[in-house]
Amino acid sequence: MQLNTNRSSLSIKVVMMLLIVVIGFTCLPINIPIAAAADTITLTKGTTYQAIDGFGAAANKPVYDLQHNMSAVNQGAILDKLFLNSGSNAGLTMVRWEINPFKLSEDPSGIEISYCGWNNCTEDWSTDSHQRWFADQALSRYSAMQFYAVPWSPPSWMKDTATVKGGHLLPARYTDYANYVARWIQKYRGDFGYNIKWLSIQNEPDYENPLWATARYYNAEMDSVIGAVDSALTSKGIRSQVKLTSPEATSENVAMNFLNNMPTNKGLVDYVAYHNYGNDNSSLYAETKPKLMTEYNFKDETNNLWNPDNTTYDNQQAIDLAVRIHRALTTGGSNAAKGFLYWWSIGSNESLAQQLINLNTSGGTYAMSKVLYAMGNFSRVMRPGYVRIQTASSNPSLLVVATKVNSTSKAQLVVINTSASDITATVSGFSTSSTAASKLKTSATDNLTNMTDVTLSGGSFTQTFSAKSVYSFSEK
Structure with a gap:
């Protein structure tokens, strides 16, 4: 009888100790990998440069x-x-x-x-x-x-x-x-x-x-x-x-x-x-x-x-x-x-x-x-006659240049991925009233290929740019 009591007490102590260890462990800083935010490309139509x-x-x-x-x-x-x-x-x-x-x-x-x-x-x-x-x-x-x-x-x-x-x-x-x-x-x-x-x-x-x-x-x-x-x-x-x-x-x-x-x-x-x-x-x-x-x-x-x-x-x-x-x-x-x-x-x-x-x-x-x-x-x-507008890329491997049509303010964007890796970026600055942009791609496997249009939401879209490629987008 005493033996059973001691065993029960021991079991309770072990469980409590394990709980303490688990709780303590969860309080320690743990370096769990978090997915990096996508890079960004931003068009600013209000800042203009030379006409093309x-x-x-x-x-x-x-x-x-x-x-x-x-x-x-x-x-x-x-x-x-x-x-x-x-x-x-x-x-x-x-x-x-x-x-x-x-x-x-x-x-x-x-x-x-x-x-x-x-x-x-x-x-x-x-x-x-x-x-x-x-x-x-x-x-x-x-x-x-x-x-x-x-x-x-x-x-x-x-x-x-x-x-x-x-x-x-x-x-x-x-x-x-x-x-x-x-x-x-x-x-x-x-x-x-x-x-x-x-x-x-x-x-x-x-x-x-x-x-x-x-x-x-x-x-x-x-x-x-x-x-x-x-x-x-x-x-x-x-x-x-x-x-x-x-x-x-x-x-x-x-x-x-x-x-x-x-x-x-x-x-x-x-x-x-x-x-x-x-x-x-x-x-x-x-x-x-x-x-x-x-x-x-x-x-x-x-x-x-x-x-x-x-x-x-x-x-x-x-x-x-x-x-x-x-x-x-x-x-x-x-x-x-x-x-x-x-x-x-x-x-x-x-x-x-x-x-x-x-x-x-x-x-x-x-x-x-x-x-x-x-x-x-x-x-x-x-x-x-299209006019170059301001562009900014958060990733130096993504070179960007953009223009707009003055009469409609619709934008066109060229993105060059110079790196050997795919890069995902969120593009913003197209007209919020537009719903789509055409897409052309040149790469090792594409020759100015007409790709599926990108869907614009609030003037933005997210695109994965293939390694060593050139993309062109034109707002519809």
Whole structure:
């Protein structure tokens, strides 16, 4: 009996001790994992920056092969891919146009022939039919297409080397050259009816190459030539119809050098044009003149950086280009670039990284670069005239840029996930009255794919952004 009593007492003591241990244990701080809150992306429509001019690429000599060496079916498919604003097409809105410099004896192919390649300048406007054909095809797919014109060189008879490939424009020919480019603008705008909106004096004036058309200018030379071209455009009554840009320097740093060394005629420059080949200089974006980034590509003659058989590698180039575009559009507040142009739209059997679409002229086939789709993520939703608005991302791996339509206040957003991991974020700042936004995606497995619309609730939605991807949203 006593034994049972002792056992009962012991049991009660054990239970009490266990209760004390459990209660004490639960009072201790325990590091239980808690799911992290999603990252955020915020749009602020009330804070605005520059208006968007557009996105595009160059025509130049390679479009001749598209016109003459590809089937009508493939021509149509390629042109749709570049210019239509639907499906998985890129919806480009700008074409960069070369003012051809050669005379026939200098270019036996007869493709890049100047309308005025000889001293007496007997005009021949039958030249350049390939670029006009390409422009007409672009216009048939986007009637508001904008054109940017630039010479790679003056005609050889105006230069100190008497050749298109290298050398300087002779001072005695400044007026001749100014009249030459002004007449081209007058003809193409007035008689042919193309919306040549911008004119640059020279492609890459800091660079000479004996293999293709180039011309070298020192700062003082460029300052004088800009003044002469301004006068020629004015005398023809077309100065107000075209924006005169600074020379298209190879980099931001060189562009700054030209701008800072125009003591007389910098004020005549309407736009700053520049290329993006190294030597970045963010101080360029302190310049208040509007800007266009007019050429960039991943050219590497040794490594051939575009490899359409390696989707991971090709996708990284798409991400890298999207980051380049983002930098141009967002650096400098309202002084940021208003547009971005790739190098060739079409290339023929060239270094594959130079063009958006590569033509195999011997086989009549073609291949798309994923870089084209990354450009489309911007061009499809950020149309000419849309205004950039303030955006903020809590995660530095999610790069963001957004615009709005002023008349409706509807917003468009591009998100670049630069990381190797998926990231979930809550996006806010769309109109509370809108219920949906369209979604486009480019990734290793998607080529500007139309995804299911996102549902907006109070102007917000939550999205998981796939690793190494570009997304575009457009408020409906």
